Amino acid sequence: MTEDRLGNLQRKLQQFKDSLADISLPSCHTFTKCLSAWEETLASHLPYIHIPTLCLNDCIPELVLALAALGAQQRYETRTSLLLFHAGKTIALERIRLTRLRNKEAKPTPGLDQSETIIQSASALLTLIVLATWSANAELVDEAFELHRPLMFCLREDGLTDEDEMSNQDWSLWALSETRIRIKAMAFCFLNLHTIAYDHPPVLFWHEVDLKLPCTVREWHAMEEFQWLLARQEVVNEQRRFPESLKALLSSDGQTPQMQPAPSPLGNYVLLHGLLQRIYLIRQIAVTPILREEDIIILHKALSNWATTWQRTSESSLNPRDENGPIAFTSVALLGLAHVRVHLDIGPYRGLAYKLPAQVAAALAKVPSPQIQQTKSAVSALLYSIHALSIPVAIGIEYVVHTQAIFWCCQHSLGSLECAVFLSKWLYAISAAKAVQTMNRSEEYVLHCLRQVLTEAVSSADWGDINTSLWLEDAFHMGLAVLRIWSRVFSNSSAWPITVTIGKSLAIYADTYENRGLDM
Known part of the structure; x- marks a missing residue:
């Protein structure tokens, strides 16, 4: 962001001055800092903006505000992030209102080509939704839901199908075409x-x-x-x-x-x-x-x-730091979640944005335990759950705790939460039923793999006052260890509040799990 670009942004905002009231934009320095945070740390996780051909002067203002809002949150500057979020949302909704009005009156949209404006509007709305989704704040999450309808208007207006483009078109046209595909796919x-x-x-x-x-x-x-x-x-x-x-x-x-x-x-x-x-x-x-x-x-x-x-x-x-970006790594986290969802539907129980951590933990305790006798599919879910745990252990729990190095907040956090609950509930169930003696070879292999991960976790991390001496003793304590490790991984602050909520919820749920074990 330069002073000239900031001036251009302010001029574009003039047409929305009645909607924005007396908003005071951040300084050029703040915009630069926030947009840099987006480009350096978040753009690779959200690859629907083509940075090589991006020109801020050609962007509609709400898109610039949305990207800066996302970057501000990544820099832990929540007040600035919320200011930019609400300004961007206000303009985005007003533009769509005007677009609908012009469509009825068959009037052309001034300035940018209408199709390019629509896809930029979709990009702005999607970016605002990303920010609101991971806030763990009920009001802001509700605002994300409110943006569904205007986003769907933009997507349908531009079309949810694409024509086969010629492969030898010039770079700028190709970039615009590919951007359209990616915005709709990421939406x-x-x-x-x-x-x-x-x-x-x-x-x-x-x-x-x-x-x-x-x-x-x-x-x-x-x-x-x-x-x-x-x-x-x-x-x-x-x-x-x-x-x-x-x-x-x-x-x-x-x-x-x-x-x-x-x-x-x-x-x-x-x-x-x-x-x-x-x-x-x-x-x-x-x-x-x-x-x-x-x-x-x-x-x-x-x-x-x-x-x-x-x-x-x-x-x-x-x-996660591969030159081709972190998307492939993120996908594996969601693959584990998908395997778990086939066998245990945790989604309806959580209410991550609407409950305090203690309430989330209480809800997780009510999730029915999976069946003890495991099919090939369920064994896969267990192994993927162990694999998810092995990643922070292999990189170093303390390093991950203090840097959140492998977790771009949310999707990894969600996958980790569901894998932790599924694995711990299965271990609790076989412990309660004293079914270890009747395990088949696949299930014995699951325990073997988990024991290896836990052994490394016990020896490499700083557990302070937590007693780890029994973690490898039996299935019940292995389940407790799984929950303690994950709650430790998410114990530090994060730019994304939902990750903090997940960490606190797992810590309380681990206490509940341990107390239930005392009654066995």
Whole structure:
């Protein structure tokens, strides 16, 4: 942000002065700091803004305000973030009101091309929704829900299907086309995260999003046109369409789909959200909390197909700092959550934005325990839950606690919460039923893997007054250890309040778990 760009932003805001009242914008320095925070730490997690061709002077003001609001929160400057959020929201809603009015009167929108304005409006609304989603504040989360309708207006106005674009178009046109795809795809994902995190009914269904999957990281990250041309030369086939690819994953013909080309990391992320929505919808029509065996088999196969596809994607990595970005790493966290959701529906119990940590913990205690006798699918869910725990242990619990290095707040936090609850409840159930002696080899392998992770966790972290001497003693104490470790991982402050809520809730739930064990 420069003084000239800030002046340009202020001039654009003049047409909304009646709606904004007496708002006082932050200084040029503050804008620079906030936008830098967004670009340096958040843009790679939310890859729907094409930074190489981004020009702030060409952006509608609410998009600039939304990006700065997100960056301000990342810098722990909540007051500035909220000021920018509400200013951006006010302008975004006013612009949509004016757009609807002009549509009725058949008047053209002044300034930017109308289609470009609509997609920028969608981008601004999506960014505002991202910020509000992870606030753990009931009023702000409700504001995120209120933005569903205007966001859907923008998406439908621009169209939820894309025409096949020529691959040899120039860079700027390609970037605009790909941005459109990514904004709509990421909107589907974030609206689906509202279903996952807050049990909100779906707003946008997978079959409505008839778009090509997002392009490769190399194409998207190209900083100059010649780099983009080189990346395009390696593209033999354009990406497949989202609904077609999702149907291939859900195919029950026993064959693992050979997707050509392999989806990009973001493409895999979008596909996984499609599977998560499918799991949610199947649960909505299920008669009992335990899904039908045939549904479990189909969903397990689909998730296994997805994992195979992820492995075949050359840009996939389990390194959160990989040069291709953290999306592939984030997807694996959501894969664990998806496996858990097939067997345990925790979503309706949490109320993360509407309850205090003690209330969340009490609700988690009421979640029914999973079945003790485990199928192949359930064993997979247990192993993914252990894998989730192994990541902060392998990197270093104390390092993760003090840097939150591997957790861009929320999606990892949500996945970790559900994996922790599922694994601990299974361990509690087999302990209460004294079923360890009747375990099959797969279940024994689960305990073996968990014991290895816990051994490393006990020896490497600073546990202070927490007694770890019994953590490896039996299944019950292993369950307690799982909860204590996760609550420790999320024990420090975070820029994103929902992560703090999850950490406090797990700590209280661990106390409840331990007290219940005393009565066994």
